[in-house]
Amino acid sequence: MRKEECYAKLDLKLNAGPGDVRKAYRKLAMIHHPDKGGNESTFKQITEAYDRIQKNDFAHEQRPHNGYGPFDEMFSHNFTNQQTRVTRPAAKSTKNQTILKCFDLTLQEAYNGEDKKLSLQHIIPCTECSAPCDQCNACGFVTVEEHKSMGFASFVSTSTITCPKCKGNKRLYKPGQCAVCNNKKFVDVTKIQHIRLPPRVSQGKFKCIRNVIDGFDLEVHVSYNHSKDITISPMGDIIICKSIKFIESIFGYETVFTHPSGENIELNTRTLNTVLNDRKSITIEGKGFKLNRQLIFKFHIEQPKLKPMDEIDNNEIEECKRILKSLIPVSYTHLTLPTNREV
Ligand SMILES: [Zn+2]
């Protein structure tokens, strides 16, 4: 569909502005929409015409007359019809700044959830002596649309300029003395922002509150504050790495871990009948940080320095004998150990 056809489909002249185009499309769409009993093919055609006018999708078309390309047109002064239209941006397009807040929680706090309060101090324009600019929607600039046409040729160029009404100040100030802001044009305010951190909240970015105060987004992060021997895996397992003595790895090791829920979890490798090594871990199901995850104990065995033989006394030898006896598996206890056996 050529440009002229597109405008004709919408019953428009070639110099119609964006507002007229929208209005014409809406009117025709109401009549021809298939849901309203209209003809589907007609509806498709007017929709295509509208889309192409919206996107100004005619650049590839050959100009029907004397060699003016789109750029010739732009720099040519032979326009028969020029109109300038000032429109307000629909929304503020200036980017907000981000306030970062990180809550460093103990595992207990993170497990149970916490209610936090943040007090955000900032300044806002004094509403007593100023009002938002109605020309630029209080964003300080406006988009200027220049609609130009010459015979069949027509195009729209847009540019952004400082709002002429408020001169970019975003607000319009009333003349005279202001007792509220003392003519500073701004007042100090404090906003209390409540943040509910749910139970078993994950580490990292928790959420972003858009425009928490004018011009600022609030990004809330969570980190866990716990001892070095604890790791919380991304899946929510609690991994505890214990450094234990070599002798404990063989004869048993006991520890109590206070779970973030408050429950004391006892670990006794003697009752588990296990000898520990650096590769062995003990897993307790369902006691992780997240629901249905695991509590995992891992071990680092401190290797002993061997004592020179001449420094070992009789008591130590007797103790070693006792320990070795205790190590013999149950199924062999019917055997009689020779007495005074060398160790
Ligand atoms: Zn303005």
Ligand SMILES: [Zn+2]
């Ligand atoms: Zn004021």
